[in-house]
Amino acid sequence: xxxxxxxxxxxxxxxxxxxxxxxxxxxxxxxxxxxxxxxxxxxxxxxxxxxxxxxxxxxxxxxxxxxxxxxxxxxxxxxxxxxxxxxxxxxxxxxxxxxxxxxxxxxxxxxxxxxxxxxxxxxxxxxxxxxxxxxxxxxxxxxxxxxxxxxxxxxxxxxxxxxxxxxxxxxxxxxxxxxxxxxxxxxxx
Amino acid sequence: xxxxxxxxxxxxxxxxxxxxxxxxxxxxxxxxxxxxxxxxxxxxxxxxxxxxxxxxxxxxxxxxxxxxxxxxxxxxxxxxxxxxxxxxxxxxxxxxxxxxxxxxxxxxxxxxxxxxxxxxxxxxxxxxxxxxxxxxxxxxxxxxxxxxxxxxxxxxxxxxxxxxxxxxxxxxxxxxxxxxxxxxxxxxxxxxxxxxxxxxxxxxxxxxxxxxxxxxxxxxxxxxxxxxxxxxxxxxxxxxxxxxxxxxxxxxxxxxxxxxxxxxxxxxxxxxxxxxxxxxxxxxxxxxxxxxxxxxxxxxxxxxxxxxxxxxxxxxxxxxxxxxxxxxxxxxxxxxxxxxxxxxxxxxxxxxxxxxxxxxxxxxxxxxxxxxxxxxxxxxxxxxxxxxxxxxxxxxxxxxxxxxxxxxxxxxxxxxxxxxxxxxxxxxxxxxxxxxxxxxxxxxxxxxxxxxxxxxxxxxxxxxxxxxxxxxxxxxxxxxxxxxxxxxxxxxxxxxxxxxxxxxxxxxxxxxxxxxxxxxxxxxxxxxxxxx
Numbered sequence: 023x024x025x026x027x028x029x030x031x032x033x034x035x036x037x038x039x040x041x042x043x044x045x046x047x048x049x050x051x052x053x054x055x056x057x058x059x060x061x062x063x064x065x066x067x068x069x070x071x072x073x074x075x076x077x078x079x080x081x082x083x084x085x086x087x088x089x090x091x092x093x094x095x096x097x098x099x100x101x102x103x104x105x106x107x108x109x110x111x112x113x114x115x116x117x118x119x120x121x122x123x124x125x126x127x128x129x130x131x132x133x134x135x136x137x138x139x140x141x142x143x144x145x146x147x148x149x150x151x152x153x154x155x156x157x158x159x160x161x162x163x164x165x166x167x168x169x170x171x172x173x174x175x176x177x178x179x180x181x182x183x184x185x186x187x188x189x190x191x192x193x194x195x196x197x198x199x200x201x202x203x204x205x206x207x208x209x210x211x
Numbered sequence: 212x213x214x215x216x217x218x219x220x221x222x223x224x225x226x227x228x229x230x231x232x233x234x235x236x237x238x239x240x241x242x243x244x245x246x247x248x249x250x251x252x253x254x255x256x257x258x259x260x261x262x263x264x265x266x267x268x269x270x271x272x273x274x275x276x277x278x279x280x281x282x283x284x285x286x287x288x289x290x291x292x293x294x295x296x297x298x299x300x301x302x303x304x305x306x307x308x309x310x311x312x313x314x315x316x317x318x319x320x321x322x323x324x325x326x327x328x329x330x331x332x333x334x335x336x337x338x339x340x341x342x343x344x345x346x347x348x349x350x351x352x353x354x355x356x357x358x359x360x361x362x363x364x365x366x367x368x369x370x371x372x373x374x375x376x377x378x379x380x381x382x383x384x385x386x387x388x389x390x391x392x393x394x395x396x397x398x399x400x401x402x403x404x405x406x407x408x409x410x411x412x413x414x415x416x417x418x419x420x421x422x423x424x425x426x427x428x429x430x431x432x433x434x435x436x437x438x439x440x441x442x443x444x445x446x447x448x449x450x451x452x453x454x455x456x457x458x459x460x461x462x463x464x465x466x467x468x469x470x471x472x473x474x475x476x477x478x479x480x481x482x483x484x485x486x487x488x489x490x491x492x493x494x495x496x497x498x499x500x501x502x503x504x505x506x507x508x509x510x511x512x513x514x515x516x517x518x519x520x521x522x523x524x525x526x527x528x529x530x531x532x533x534x535x536x537x538x539x540x541x542x543x544x545x546x547x548x549x550x551x552x553x554x555x556x557x558x559x560x561x562x563x564x565x566x567x568x569x570x571x572x573x574x575x576x577x578x579x580x581x582x583x584x585x586x587x588x589x590x591x592x593x594x595x596x597x598x599x600x601x602x603x604x605x606x607x608x609x610x611x612x613x614x615x616x617x618x619x620x621x622x623x624x625x626x627x628x629x630x631x632x633x634x635x636x637x638x639x640x641x642x643x644x645x646x647x648x649x650x651x652x653x654x655x656x657x658x659x660x661x662x663x664x665x666x667x668x669x670x671x672x673x674x675x676x677x678x679x680x681x682x683x684x685x686x687x688x689x690x691x692x693x694x695x696x697x698x699x700x701x702x703x704x705x706x707x708x709x710x711x712x713x714x715x716x717x718x719x720x721x722x723x724x725x726x727x728x729x730x731x732x733x734x735x736x737x738x739x740x741x742x743x
Binding site: 031032035036039041044045049053189 | 325389445451
């Protein structure tokens with residue numbers, strides 16, 4: 023038996039398994055890129071406001087965009103001022119959301135967006151959004167947050183209504199707040 | 212032949228076995244390590260089986276009788292983990308350890324110390340996993356697939372689950388590296404790849420699947436761990452992560468994993484059928500290529516486990532067609548097995564009976580798999596007892612029956628004694644009848660809408676559940692016969708010849724029964740004419 027041959031091959035196989043461990047992690051950005059490109063999972067596009075304002079407007083049809091608001095494990099009130107707006111593809115739309123901290127302590131939250139139907143979400147882009155940013159709310163504070171968006175003119179004809187949904191989550195691991203929320207969460211299950 | 216010469220040459224070291232417990236703890240001998248793997252997997256088979264008995268007992272009647280729902284869910288979850296990682300995989304590795312060196316004419320495995328380590332990791336890994344039963348929050352109960360966010364609700368046992376999976380993965384990967392290194396470097400002169408016994412071939416391919424897929428599982432559970440304790444958000448929506456992504460990563464491992472469980476079984480059956488049909492295996496080369504195709508395709512079908520998660524139509528179509536295409540190489544294999552038996556001079560000893568039952572019952576499991584590959588109807592089958600029936604047909608009457616067949620086929624070689632044939636036949640008939648009583652009604656339950664992983668059910672499911680439970684109890688008790696046969700055979704019995712079976716061909720049958728502690732220290736010569 024050729025001992026160096028064995029060690030050589032075993033070394034290569036160890037490298038292969040380490041590579042596959044890395045590949046497991048590489049699936050995370052790959053998955054996100056794939057979702058961004060295809061609009062899977064309701065991931066929306068982002069365009070700059072200059073690009074959005076120069077888009078030609080399709081005057082032949084109107085798309086209804088409805089707004090959906092949710093909260094998860096966070097003592098806030100979260101609503102959209104208008105439940106829905108009608109826009110033409112290529113035209114800038116705007117929506118205002120109101121958040122109120124109903125508790126007597128500081129809470130940090132973060133909103134995660136999603137668009138339905140998912141197949142249409144690649145055609146929905148935001149130029150300005152409060153989502154993904156951490157929002158610190160003082161006790162009792164009320165704040166208005168704006169979203170500016172544009173529906174692409176290439177949106178297939180079969181879609182006449184879209185829903186933009188936001189869910190506010192408490193930021194986990196934020197000291198006392200998170201601990202209290204965890205207990206609240208535990209008591210529910 | 213040269214075997215005779217080689218036996219004389221290493222005659223003196225036959226009895227140089229280390230004595231006492233050290234022989235086992237520090238063993239670097241492929242036969243001893245193989246034996247330990249097989250005994251370990253038999254013990255785990257009974258631990259996992261006991262959990263299955265609890266499940267069937269609770270499901271004997273509607274309503275909650277014996278265990279609370281949390282414990283019931285622990286039973287289903289840990290039963291799966293124990294059976295997959297503790298019973299079927301180690302049994303396969305144990306057979307590979309025992310048989311591959313003596314099938315290819317090698318003196319031992321290529322990396323004997325690593326071999327020792329990969330076995331001894333297992334008892335520690337399962338101590339970690341099973342100790343969670345005594346912890347605050349109990350044992351894992353969110354399903355063996357460990358989907359977040361549910362798995363994150365596990366109490367103190369959570370890190371134990373994750374590290375147990377890590378250790379099991381490391382053990383299997385080391386075993387796989389060892390097998391590939393052995394087959395690539397230590398074949399006897401003249402033993403070309405296309406002369407390898409099919410069991411060796413299926414294990415090479417399985418080993419590559421292990422190396423390519425288990426690290427991905429290790430990555431996925433590491434992400435779960437850091438999500439829970441180190442503030443990452445791979446799968447936490449609040450941090451911008453996505454729980455569905457876990458399912459994609461998990462099943463990228465999970466589908467190759469099911470072939471890791473079944474491919475060695477294909478190899479076993481491909482050794483046994485030609486022996487008792489007294490004909491060479493039909494279509495040897497097509498068997499090798501079919502096995503390799505199944506393994507390759509298994510990396511492109513993962514999303515058929517999650518059709519209902521919400522996927523675009525093109526994705527569902529892709530995974531549907533990709534999944535169905537695996538039926539083609541599998542069909543080639545079934546055809547070859549049947550053609551091997553066709554006009555053979557068949558005799559029906561216990562290993563042959565189990566192998567024939569494997570071909571028939573595995574095909575039933577394969578067909579229900581094809582049904583579920585059809586996306587639109589899968590929405591009805593998803594997470595019902597239909598899937599439970601399907602994967603138990605392929606894993607119990609498939610993988611486990613092939614392992615039974617392997618034990619009966621090779622135990623005369625291992626011990627030097629013939630097993631008790633009438634007890635073996637009793638084990639076969641009781642197992643085969645009861646396993647169908649156990650799992651066939653579950654198809655009907657699933658089609659009628661009974662969900663899996665639920666301790667209680669609506670009363671219209673009562674009859675089939677009762678019948679299934681009775682089958683389950685009989686099947687469970689029948690396995691004690693196997694233990695009896697094994698113990699009896701180890702203790703004594705009619706002496707086995709070197710060839711053991713009239714139609715047996717291959718290097719392992721040229722060695723004495725039992726083979727000496729160190730065999731093939733001088734490699735045998737393989738002539739061009741010898742068959743696989």
